[in-house]
Amino acid sequence: MKTVILDARRLLCPMPVIRVQDRVADLEPGTRLEAFCTDPGALIDIPAWCRINGHRVVETRTEGDDYIVLLEVGRNGNG
């Protein structure tokens, strides 16, 4: 399965969400997107954005200074 990487480090919320939203708009349903962020707020905001817009959060984790969200693009389009 294809996983697209998005570097949203150093951006403050809501910019990581906006970057995810704009990237997801160009992706096919079922594609996975892994967003690397440094604002811990991203771990709350990106999953909230996913719930609202019908995408699935596969995993959230932290690695060093990174807060990482892995999501799968949902059927009903963008954000």
Added chain:
Amino acid sequence: MTRQPKAVALVSGGLDSLLAVKVVQDQGVHVEGINFFTGFCVEGHTHAIRKKEKAKPKRNNALWVAEQLGIKLHILDIIEEYKEVVFNPKHGYGANLNPCLDCKVFMVRKAHEWITRNGFDFIVTGEVVGQRPMSQRRDTMPVVSRESGADDLLLRPLSARNLPETIPEREGWVDRERLYGFSGRSRKPQMELAHHFGFEDYAQPAGGCCFLTDANYSSKLADLWQFRGSKSYEIDDIMLLKVGRHLRPRPNFKVIIAREEGEGRFLQGYRKQYVNLETLSHPGPLALIDGEASEEDIQLAARLVARYSKGRGDDRVELQVSGLDGVSHRLAVVPLSAAEVPESWYL
């Protein structure tokens, strides 16, 4: 119209837009939200920076509102376009550098463009007549409708019965009788309506939806414009105005000093863009220099940073100075005394 009417709502994350959407949703309208990110918004990130606010939930209120309502939310990055609104507001500024009326016109215009592009029927906002001194007055609310180009496609469900009938009402997409006639500064009617709908835990921002209504923030922005010689900013500038202690010892540079660990971590991200100082001999804050600083200026900045370190009472504090080329050198200085830091340096 046989199909379900569709509206887009300006969702700030506050109570009024939450209620406005709920009112039209209850009348069978399909609603989606738009939230604008200008760079000045008072949202989760300031909480993310400051460690002492860690206990607070770091939610984004606009997303939270959308989730409560079960609507989609489109967050639009308008940082670049918004600059013109901040630099040259036709209707001027409010109490601080907040161009509220122009800002509202701009946002409703963007929403109007959005509905045209996306095949939606009308626009909803949470505005209430008389609620805000600049953009929500009886005489300025028609200005928003007119200058945005939305005209009577703009519905304010909380105040509609105080305002002329709009297209959504005339067309029967919503029933005017089931809209509200709130007016004035009191928040009581909104709170009662929130209670009626069962909304709890909503955000109630004190001043306004953005940092431009904050006197302290506005004076730092005015300082930036004054010393750059023109009204200009980049996103990093306006983000940094939200963080740290800002002191301007000389016209050509200012020093941004982290106030605690969270801010220090945030400033770390800017180390490649700004000359920066870090204490080596004692625990102390990370600081950035904004402007063109000479060797002498850097020496002064170092003494200032030393003052905010644990070495402030010692005769000698050692720091590391890192330049834009990534090259670092060590510097030993005598910390400034309290008397050597005049009040006028603080922005």
